[in-house]
Amino acid sequence: MIIEKKIEGFNNKLKFDQLNYPQCFCGLCPKFYWNMLNIESRGSGKIYTVCQMVKHYEKHKIMKDGIQYKLRTHLISPTIQANEIYQSLDSLDMEKDAHDDYNDQLLLGIINNIKEEKAEYDKFLPCKKHFEKFMKTPESKCEKAYNEEPEIFHLLQEYEYIHPKDFKHEPPKVNIIILDDLLGSDAFTKKTKSVLTNAMIKNRHMGICFAVLVQSIRAVPKRIRLNSSVFQLASFKNKK
């Protein structure tokens, strides 16, 4: 028999703000930001399932703090031409965001583009607060205010003192990167500084969901498997 005794002094309740990501409010689909591993043999429908999932997000509103977020899908697949199903995705620009050859530079380029979009919006967010403060400051006190917080004036000047309401600024998009059939490419290198592995570990901070479609789970590095939160397993005769 085990006896359990409470110890005093370890009952502090921790108060903190929980991370708040944009979400689809159907309550049934995987919550952002996920990494998904789709492991199926050829022709068993993994692309169909991924497209169905992306379609779900396209049809439902993705919201955070009353603001609607748009979806942007990127595709890297050497077999794009053979999979016309991708053309059914409205959030995938086949000319701009579909690539047929994986390399680390390509992925870094996509990630940097996403980061820049997010940084631009994060910079714009305090504009409204700063603008209101600026409007309330009498002209005689402007110089003093500038000396105290010059960064506010620099930011407003960057936006040409336009009222934030009149400034069209979309929130950054929720990004889904589909990596299809990349076995044998540089994507699944076992090097410790793998671009893909590091991106999948930090996906939530960058606002990216990765969908990795492969035919064998053993071909996927362990660190990617450990950082995945949604799995699709099709029928395999060999359960090992």
Place this chain on the structure above:
Amino acid sequence: MSNVIDVNQFEELYDHATDKPFRSLIINTTSGKRFLSNLNSELFIENADNKILPNNK
């Protein structure tokens, strides 16, 4: 998964979800642990007392 179901239960779910062509088992761990057969049906495990296991609370 091993914190919510054992190997036999996993196999039971897997076999059920993949018994027809173009079907697959989807495991969603982004909000608890949910098991789906494709995206359009959710799987639950009932034990002998007709209680649903904690993974599908």
